[in-house]
Amino acid sequence: MAEKEEGVKLIGSWASPFSRRVEMALKLKGVPYDYLDEDYLVVKSPLLLQLNPVYKKVPVLVHNGKILPESQLILEYIDQTWTNNPILPQDPYEKAMARFWAKFVDEQVTLIGLRSLVKSEKRIDVAIEEVRELIMLLENQITEKKFFGGETIGFLDMVVGSMIPFCLARGWEGMGIDMIPEEKFPELNRWIKNLKEIEIVKECIPDREKHIEHMMKIVGRIKAA
Amino acid sequence: MTEKEESVKLLGFWASPFSRRVEMALKLKGVPYEYLEEDLPNKTPLLLELNPLHKKVPVLVHNDKILLESHLILEYIDQTWKNNPILPQDPYEKAMARFWAKFIDEQILTLGFRSLVKAEKGREVAIEETREMLTFLEKEVTGKDFFGGKTIGFLDMIAGSMIPFCLARLWEGIGIDMIPGEKFPELNRWIKNLEEVEAVRGCIPPRDKQIERMTKIAETIKSA
Numbered sequence: 273m274a275e276k277e278e279g280v281k282l283i284g285s286w287a288s289p290f291s292r293r294v295e296m297a298l299k300l301k302g303v304p305y306d307y308l309d310e311d312y313l314v315v316k317s318p319l320l321l322q323l324n325p326v327y328k329k330v331p332v333l334v335h336n337g338k339i340l341p342e343s344q345l346i347l348e349y350i351d352q353t354w355t356n357n358p359i360l361p362q363d364p365y366e367k368a369m370a371r372f373w374a375k376f377v378d379e380q381v382t383l384i385g386l387r388s389l390v391k392s393e394k395r396i397d398v399a400i401e402e403v404r405e406l407i408m409l410l411e412n413q414i415t416e417k418k419f420f421g422g423e424t425i426g427f428l429d430m431v432v433g434s435m436i437p438f439c440l441a442r443g444w445e446g447m448g449i450d451m452i453p454e455e456k457f458p459e460l461n462r463w464i465k466n467l468k469e470i471e472i473v474k475e476c477i478p479d480r481e482k483h484i485e486h487m488m489k490i491v492g493r494i495k496a497a
Numbered sequence: 498m499t500e501k502e503e504s505v506k507l508l509g510f511w512a513s514p515f516s517r518r519v520e521m522a523l524k525l526k527g528v529p530y531e532y533l534e535e536d537l538p539n540k541t542p543l544l545l546e547l548n549p550l551h552k553k554v555p556v557l558v559h560n561d562k563i564l565l566e567s568h569l570i571l572e573y574i575d576q577t578w579k580n581n582p583i584l585p586q587d588p589y590e591k592a593m594a595r596f597w598a599k600f601i602d603e604q605i606l607t608l609g610f611r612s613l614v615k616a617e618k619g620r621e622v623a624i625e626e627t628r629e630m631l632t633f634l635e636k637e638v639t640g641k642d643f644f645g646g647k648t649i650g651f652l653d654m655i656a657g658s659m660i661p662f663c664l665a666r667l668w669e670g671i672g673i674d675m676i677p678g679e680k681f682p683e684l685n686r687w688i689k690n691l692e693e694v695e696a697v698r699g700c701i702p703p704r705d706k707q708i709e710r711m712t713k714i715a716e717t718i719k720s721a
Contacts, residue, residue, distance in 0.1 A: 342595075375569075
C-alpha cells in the first residue's frame with residue numbers, strides 16, 4: 273500500500289473537465305496527491321511540455337515516476353492500481369459500453385456542444401437541436417439508474433459529469449441557452465441532482481461564475497480563430 | 498467454453514484497417530466467426546440497425562451483444578478469450594499501449610492521410626510532419642520484436658493494420674517513400690516481423706487493389 277501512495281502528482285487545470293474527472297477518481301479512492309495547476313489559456317509550463325510532448329495537454333498523472341496523459345487512460349490506470357471503490361464494471365461487455373459512451377461524450381458531444389456556443393443567432397436553433405439529439409442518447413442510458421455506474425458513481429459518471437453539467441452547461445448558461453431543460457431531460461436532471469450530493473464530486477466542480485467567464489473566453493478564442 | 502464460441506459475427510470491409518485488426522485478434526485467438534462483408538459505400542440494413550449512431554464497420558456481434566469501435570472490440574475480445582493475450586497485464590503498460598493506439602488512429606491517420614493529400618503547406622512540410630509523428634513510434638519499437646514484446650499484441654494490430662497495410666499503400670500510390678529504411682530502421686524491421694505472423698498475413702488487403710482504392714480516395718479529398 274505504501275509503495276503505491278508514493279509520489280502521485282497531478283498536473284491539471286481548475287477549468288478542465290478532463291483534469292477534474294481525474295481528481296474525482298483520486299478522491300473517491302482516497303489517494304493522496306500533489307496538485308499543480310496549469311493556467312493553460314495563458315501559457316503551458318515547461319514541465320507540461322516535457323511530460324506530455326505528444327499532445328502538450330493537461331491532465332498528466334505522474335505516479336512513482338510513471339507518466340500518464342489522457343484523462344480516460346488515467347481513470348483506467350487509477351482503477352487498476354487502487355482497487356477499492358471500483359469505477360469500471362467487471363463484465364467485458366459492460367466495460368466496453370462504458371468506454372463507448374465515454375468516447376461519445378468526449379468526442380461528439382464536446383465537438384457539437386462547443387460548436388453550439390459559437391453559432392450566430394439565426395443558426396442557434398439548429399445547433400441546439402443537434403446537441404439535444406446527442407444528449408438524448410445519454411438520457412436513454414441513465415433512465416431508471418441512479419448513476420451511469422449503478423448505485424454508486426463510476427467512470428462514466430465522472431466523464432459525463434465533468435464535461436456536461438460542470439463544463440459545457442456553464443458555456444450554455446453564459447450564452448443564455450437552456451440546453452437540458454427538465455421537461456425534455458427528466459432523467460439527466462435527476463442524475464445531476466444525485467451527482468451534486470456527492471462530497472467528492474462537489475469538491476471537483478469549478479466555481480460557477482469563474483467558469484462561465486472562462487468558457488466565454490474560450491468562445492471568444494474559437495470565434496477569433 | 499462452448500458458450501463463448503457460440504455465434505460470433507463480424508461485419509467488416511476488406512479495405513478497412515479498423516476491420517482487419519479485429520480479424521487479426523480473432524484469428525490469433527482461434528475464435529471461429531462468421532464474416533459479413535459490407536459493400537461500402539452501400540451500407541446494409543443490418544449495419545444500420547447494429548450501429549445506428551456511427552453507421553460504421555467493424556461491428557462484432559457475440560451472443561447478441563453488439564460491440565462497436567475497433568479498440569473497444571479488441572479489448573472485449575482480449576477479456577473474453579483469454580488465450581494469447583494481446584494487452585499487457587501491468588496497468589501502466591496497458592495505458593501506454595492504449596495511448597499509442599489512440600495516437601495512431603488520430604494523429605498519424607490525420608497527418609498521414611488527409612493533411613498529406615491536401616498538403617496545404619506543401620508536400621514536403623506534410624511529409625515532415627507525418628515523419629515527426631512516426632518517429633515517436635520508431636522509438637517505441639526500438640529493441641523489440643513487436644510493440645507487444647516477443648509476440649504481437651494490441652498495438653501491433655492497430656499500428657500494423659493502419660500503417661504498413663493501409664497508409665503505406667496510399668503513400669505508394671502518390672509516390673511518397675514515407676518510412677525509408679535509413680530513417681526508420683526499427684519500424685521497417687518490425688514490418689518484416691509482422692509479415693511473418695500467420696494471424697496477420699491473412700488480414701492484409703491485396704496490395705494493388707488497395708493502392709488503387711487509396712489513390713482514388715486521395716483524389717476525392719484533393720478535389721473536395
